[in-house]
Amino acid sequence: MKRALALSALLLVVLEGASATGRLGPQPELSHSLPLEYLPPNLQALVEQHEAAALPGEPAEHLQGLYEKLKRWRPGTTLQVCFFAGKPLLRSRIANAAREWTKHGNLKLEFGPSNAPYDCDSTRRYQIRIDFRYQGVWSMQGKGSVQLAAQAGPSMNFRGYHVAPPPEPEFSRQVLHEFGHALGFHHEHQNYEGDCESEFDWPELEKRLAFDPGWSPDQVRANIRRLNDDGRYQAVGGFDLASIMVYPLGAWAFRRGESSPCYVDEPNYVLSDQDEETMRSAYPDDVAVAEAERRDALKDLRAHVEKQSLGKDSRARSLEVLSMMARENVKARRVVEKLVEVTN
Numbered sequence: 001m002k003r004a005l006a007l008s009a010l011l012l013v014v015l016e017g018a019s020a021t022g023r024l025g026p027q028p029e030l031s032h033s034l035p036l037e038y039l040p041p042n043l044q045a046l047v048e049q050h051e052a053a054a055l056p057g058e059p060a061e062h063l064q065g066l067y068e069k070l071k072r073w074r075p076g077t078t079l080q081v082c083f084f085a086g087k088p089l090l091r092s093r094i095a096n097a098a099r100e101w102t103k104h105g106n107l108k109l110e111f112g113p114s115n116a117p118y119d120c121d122s123t124r125r126y127q128i129r130i131d132f133r134y135q136g137v138w139s140m141q142g143k144g145s146v147q148l149a150a151q152a153g154p155s156m157n158f159r160g161y162h163v164a165p166p167p168e169p170e171f172s173r174q175v176l177h178e179f180g181h182a183l184g185f186h187h188e189h190q191n192y193e194g195d196c197e198s199e200f201d202w203p204e205l206e207k208r209l210a211f212d213p214g215w216s217p218d219q220v221r222a223n224i225r226r227l228n229d230d231g232r233y234q235a236v237g238g239f240d241l242a243s244i245m246v247y248p249l250g251a252w253a254f255r256r257g258e259s260s261p262c263y264v265d266e267p268n269y270v271l272s273d274q275d276e277e278t279m280r281s282a283y284p285d286d287v288a289v290a291e292a293e294r295r296d297a298l299k300d301l302r303a304h305v306e307k308q309s310l311g312k313d314s315r316a317r318s319l320e321v322l323s324m325m326a327r328e329n330v331k332a333r334r335v336v337e338k339l340v341e342v343t344n
């Protein structure tokens with residue numbers, strides 16, 4: 001059970017008027033025309049396989065949190081961002097919106113010249129690769145963008161923006177939100193200090209989400225149910241209803257409707273003070289301290305794996321996946337190939 005819950009936080013990502021099976025369909029009124037997020041099935045499967053391989057057994061909650069921290073980029077990094085489609089103007093708008101994040105904390109986003117943002121091509125390696133032609137609005141989380149998603153494909157998608165982008169401020173809101181995931185952040189309603197878990201109207205969620213994207217009750221729970229205190233959130237200042245990472249579901253989603261402390265009547269369109277603080281905390285100026293924390297996290301995770309009664313192969317695989325996660329210049333496909341090999 002814990003494994004299912006642990007995975008759930010990784011699966012959320014945005015679906016916009018389309019089903020998991022690929023058909024375009026009518027969109028239920030989820031909220032303020034907010035698209036529901038989730039990853040394409042192949043990437044979602046990789047996320048699940050990755051976590052299962054990295055953390056076999058029943059890891060303690062704080063270890064789950066350490067695993068999440070390892071997915072963040074190394075502070076001081078300049079992330080290269082490219083586009084598979086879209087005109088320069090659209091690309092520049094996305095770049096300008098996303099750069100709000102990197103006004104805080106020690107991380108940069110490099111999109112290329114403003115009149116000609118980078119094309120995704122094979123001449124160099126890009127950490128964040130944006131497309132508009134897949135279903136949904138979604139992003140891989142943190143380094144999953146390179147360690148799980150292949151260079152040849154997107155790590156982030158804004159469906160249809162190259163044809164008809166949403167108007168402002170929704171445009172910037174979605175860009176900021178997805179880049180929040182790409183920088184390694186989760187939905188704020190997953191924050192254990194918020195207890196949105198007990199606020200949700202689960203039967204209603206199951207009913208509405210069964211229609212589109214067509215989830216079973218188990219999938220609804222696996223995708224929406226939040227984790228308790230597992231250390232995976234920044235939680236630098238408690239639950240923050242103003243966060244850009246709040247998932248603004250409609251009042252219908254909550255037992256107490258609009259009275260729920262997890263309900264927002266308007267989506268948040270800009271970074272909150274706490275989002276900015278979270279960015280500074282996740283990407284501090286002192287890279288040496290951050291690196292020491294990362295090494296300690298890896299040590300604890302490895303110690304956990306060593307203690308598990310595992311077969312020789314799964315122990316070796318777990319240790320390898322963990323050590324690859326800790327490296328910045330990991331060969332993405334090496335991890336993926338390993339996982340696929342195991343699955344087959």
Ligand SMILES: [Zn+2]
Binds near residue numbers: 012013037177181
């Ligand atoms: Zn999201």
